[in-house]
Amino acid sequence: MSIFSNFSREAKFLFKQKHLWAFYAVVVCLSAFAVYSGISEANHQQATIERLLEKEAIDRENVIAKQKDYGSAAYYTFHLTYSEPSAMAFAAMGQRDIYPWKHRIRMLALEGQIYETDADNPELSFLGRFDFAFLVSILLPLFVILLLHDLRASERSAGRYDLLVVTAKNQHSLWLSRAVILSLSLAAALLIPFVVGAIVSQAPFADVVLMVLVVLAHLLFWMVISLVFVTSKKAIKQSSAQIASVLLSVWLLVTVLVPVVSDLVINKMVTGPSGGEIMLTQREAVNDAWDLPAEDTWTEFLKTHPQWQGKTTMDSPFFEWKWYYAFQQVGDQKASALATAYRDAIIKKDQLAGQFALLSPPMLTQRILSAIATTDTQAALVYQQQIRQFHKSLREFYYPLMFNKAEFSLETLKAQPQYSTYERAHKKHMENN
Amino acid sequence: MISKISYDEWRFWHRSKLAASILIIGTVLTLLSAIVNSVKMQQTAHEREHLQHAAESRFLEQPDRHPHRMVHYGHYVFRTPSPLSIIEPGVDAFTGTSIFLEGHRQNSAMFAEQQQASGMTRFSSLTPSFLLQVIVPLFLILIGYASVTREKEAGTLNIMITQGVSIWHLLTGKYLAVLASGVIMLLPLIIAAAWASLTGEALISTGTFVVGYLLYIFIWSGIVVVVSALSKKSSASFAALLALWVLFSILVPRIGSSSAAALAPSAGKLEADYAVLAELRKLGDGHNAQDPAFVQLKNNLLAQYKVDKVEDLPINFRGAVAQYSEAKLSKVLNEFSERRMQQELAQAKISRQFGWLSPTAAIRAFSMMIAGTSLETHHRFLREAEKLRYDFVQSLNKVHQERLSYDLDINRYKEGVVARVDSANWQVLSEFTFTPDSATTRVTRSLPYILQLLFWSLVIAVLLRVAVRRIS
Incomplete structure (x- = not known):
């Protein structure tokens, strides 16, 4: 008997069962809903960014028209930064509801601005979204268990078991072909x-293929686990429900217990500074500067910007824009050690979570899917880094104008850095890699 | 008779070991999570109170300054967790816990716990609420799926019927047996609630809390027994219960959340910020007393004090402008933040309606409401923080207007001019303590969700009747 005829015979037999059809119909519906709500969310985010860009343009024009010097231009101009959802984001929204994907900054001390979060509705985040990644990582194992737990027991209770075992040349290939048919149909439904x-x-082909492979791998894992246990000697005497209970406890172990315990362990292993400390340090530094001799600010500032040595003389001993921005910069410098430690703690936790996820296939699947969709913690950190880069470029644009006392001109001002050009350059860079 | 049936069921579980071990695991897990959480909650509460005091004393310790500098120096407020958050942390981990308050701006809450978390707890978390809402029902299923089908399969059901055992008694007995194991797993929550009562939580809220969870256990025990009674075989009963569990505890709440986001998209703070900016362009810049937007204010003041020039006013005109523009600005800011909160609430309300489709969705909303960890409480925190911000900024502006002469103020950047006020003026800052909503408010808010739970209890009662009829 060829493998093919074996498969087709089993398939014909299995799909005579109506409840199986109903089951797959439900799975298709769930998957369709997950994909639909994901696309709707991604479109919503994209549309929001476009609306914000329009509003920013209007605001920009208004602000620039009123300016008479570069200092106040820098003070009053807000810049929109954003991170667009990738074409794959619809399948895995990942951490995008927790970390901000849109942000408005200006040339003041960045540490005072960058932690502002325009996050989503916290109650919806708490309930969690129903996206494709969730379906695949958390629910798929349960579907497999539901499909495969009574592979043997159902035949036994139907009284066909002995007959089947006698007629099939190789018992194992029989259960295997059934399991493969059931699992492949599940894969198709999902x-x-x-x-x-x-x-x-219009997602990139390679990413789609990659995601499909991840889904199949996760499915294969649970199929093998279920099949091994169902056909094991230990399971022969057990009822289908008992078998399912054992499989369920495996699911509980890897989807609930492992993540929860690793979260506890990770939090014990990694401790970073609290966010509040960064804010306080930065604020004290910036505010104290008003009362300190200007020399103190200049000494600190020149450490990182030696090129402005000799241009720090001030017309007024009390206020000048270049001094104002210099102490904003110094505020950032003073908080920078803390900010780096804070960021490192998040990176470290994420890395450890990646390692612990090796113990939990569902978590691993979720992480890989959001990595493919660039919606994971790492992507959020990359975006944060882009904001920092952009902020730096603002300073690089304005410092020469202020320190060299350049004549004010609207033309020059209009050439100030734009985040959108940055974003595009970054995307190109990512594509080339 | 009923107690005899319950007792027999328990004896059977005891012999089979499976039920006993599930019971032990369930109870130990909830107990453990209650302990871990209360330790963590106490630490956070302590830390935030400490930070709050530190922020206040730092503000008060600032030296003599120009009052507007203090407006920009700003202040921090921290939200202390509510006592019942040891059981139900609710939205707390997803909202920022501190806000920086300063003049001319409404900042969002920063440093949400989840942003600094490992990302492993997006589905499951070691909180008593997650365990009780999602895991305990699964355990009840594992314990009780065969409670009736087992008797059918062994033929003992028919024997009992012929012996004259009433089906009602039989089902009630089975039901009580399953219920009892649920209540045992609920014990840690009851202890934790009692503990919360001792540490300052009102009895009415902890009482309602426990009653709500009891109802939830009633409902799930009912589902288990009903499905078992309606099924012919244990395996069918098990598969059906498992499917119901996935549907009710995992799917429906999330589908609710996704539907709410798709049906009532909210604009987000940033978008409101731009709308605010557009409004503000009409209002004028409070730093610039020459802004034409303040001509009206100027004329009014000149007329009121019967003088011709702002220099002759008995008050500092710049301070008056600061006060005037902050008031106007805050009005616009509040309008937009209020609108935004309403949008969020509208979304939450959509997702809470899914409680009619799943008892787990109902208990989640109920639990957050009673624990004071719902969206409403977070919004109140934002409002109270805004009130504090407005009060101290305006008090400082008042100091600016009354205690600093206009002459010194406009010449503040000139040699030898000291445009400062005494640091004793910083006492205008009032203390901030965020307390949970009153117990009655929380109980009132939870009423719709109690109603949902009662609806589910009713459904179970009806289904039990149907099951009784089917068997007999």
Whole structure:
């Protein structure tokens, strides 16, 4: 008997069962809903960014028209920064509801601005979203367990078991072919809506293939676990429900217990400074500067900007824009050690979470999916780094104008850095790699 | 008779070991999570109170200054967690816990715990609420899925019926047996609630809290027994219960959240910020007393004090402008933040309606309401913080207007001019303590969700009747 005829016979037999059809129909619906709500969310985010860009342009024009010097131009001009959802974001929204993906900054001390979070509705984040990644990482194992736990027991209770075992040449290949058929149909039910969604979102082919492979790998893992246990000697005497209980406890172990315990352990292993400390340090530094002799600010400032040595004389001993921005810069410098430690703690935790996820296939799947969709913690940190880069470029644009006492001109001002050009350059850079 | 049936069921579980071990695991897990959480909560509460005091004393210790410098120096407020958050942390981990308050701006809350977390606890978390809402029902299923089908499969059901055992008694007995194991797993929560009562939580809220969770256990025990009674075989009963569990505890709450986001998208703070900016362009810049937007104010003041020039006013005109523009600005800011909060609330309300479709969605909303860890409480924190911000900024502006002469003020950047006021003026800052909503408010707010739970209890009662009829 060839493998093919074996498969087709089993398939014909299995799909005579109506409840199986109903089950797959439900899975298709769930997957379709997950994909639909993901696309709707990604579109919403994209539209928001476009609306914000329009509003920023109007605001910019208004602000610039009123300016008479570079100092106040820098003070009053806000810059919109943003991180667009990737074409794959619809499948895995990852951490995008927790970390901000849009942010407005100006040339003041950055540490005082960068932690502002325009996050989503916290109650919805708490309930969690139903996206494709969730379906695949958390629910897929349960689907597999539901499908495969009574592979043997159902035949036994139907009284066909002995007959089947006698007629099948190789018992194992029989259970295997059934399990493969059931699992492949499950994969199709999950993946068809996903692929349609990917086409609608014009997702890159390679990413789609990668995600499909991850889904199949996760499915394979649970199929093998279930199959090994169901056909094991230990399970022969057990009822299907008992078998399912054992499989369920495996699921509980890897989806609930491992993540929760590793979270506890990670928090014990990594301690960073609290965010409040950064803010306080920065604020004290900036505010104290008003009362300190200007020399103190200049000494600190020149340590990082030696090129302005000799240009720090001030017309008024009490206020000048270049001095004002210099102590903003110094405020950032004073908080920078703390800010780096804070960021490092997040990176470290994320790395450890990646390692602990090796013990939990569902967590691993979730992490890989959001990594493919660039919606993970790392992507959020990259965006934060881009904001820092952009802020730096603002300073690099304005410092020469202020320190060299350049004649004020609206033309020059209009050439100030734009985040959108940055974003595009970054994207190109990522694509080339 | 009923107690005999319950007792027999328990004896069977005891022999089978499976139920006993599930019970022990369930109870130990909830107990553990209650302990871990209360330790953590106490630490956070301590830390935030400490930070709050530190922020206040730092503000008060500032030297003599120009009052407007203090407006920009700003202040921090921290939210202390509510006592019942040891059981139900709710939205707390997802909202920022501190806000920087300063003049001319409403900042958002910063440093949400989840931003500094490992990201491993997005689905599950070691909190009594997650365990009780999601895991305990699964345990009840594992314990009780065969409670009736087992008797059918062994043929003992027919024997009992012929012996004259009433089906009602039989099902009630089975139900009580499952219920009892649920209540045992609920014990840590009851202890934790009692503990919260001792540490300052009102009895009415902890009482309602426990009653709500009891109802929830009632409902799930009912689902388990009903499905078992309606199924022919244990395996069918198990598969159906598992499917219901996935649907109710995992799917529906999340589908609710996703639907709310899709049906009522909210604009986000940034978008409101731009709208505020557009409004503000009409209001004028409070730093610039020459702004034409303040001509009206100037004329009014000149007329009121019967003088011709702002220099002759008995008050500092720049201070008056600062006060006037802050008031106007805050009005606009509040309008937009209020609108934003309403949008968020509208979203939350959509997702809470899913409590009619799943008892787990109902208990989640209920639990957050009673614990004081819901969106409403977070919004109140934002409002109270804004009130504090407005009060101290305006008090400082008043100091600016009354205690600093206009002459010194406009010449503040000139040699030898000291435009400062005494640091004793910084006492205008009032203390900030964020207390939970009153117990009655929380209980009132939770009423719709109690109603949802009662609706589910009713459904269970009806289904039990149907099951009884089916068997007989």
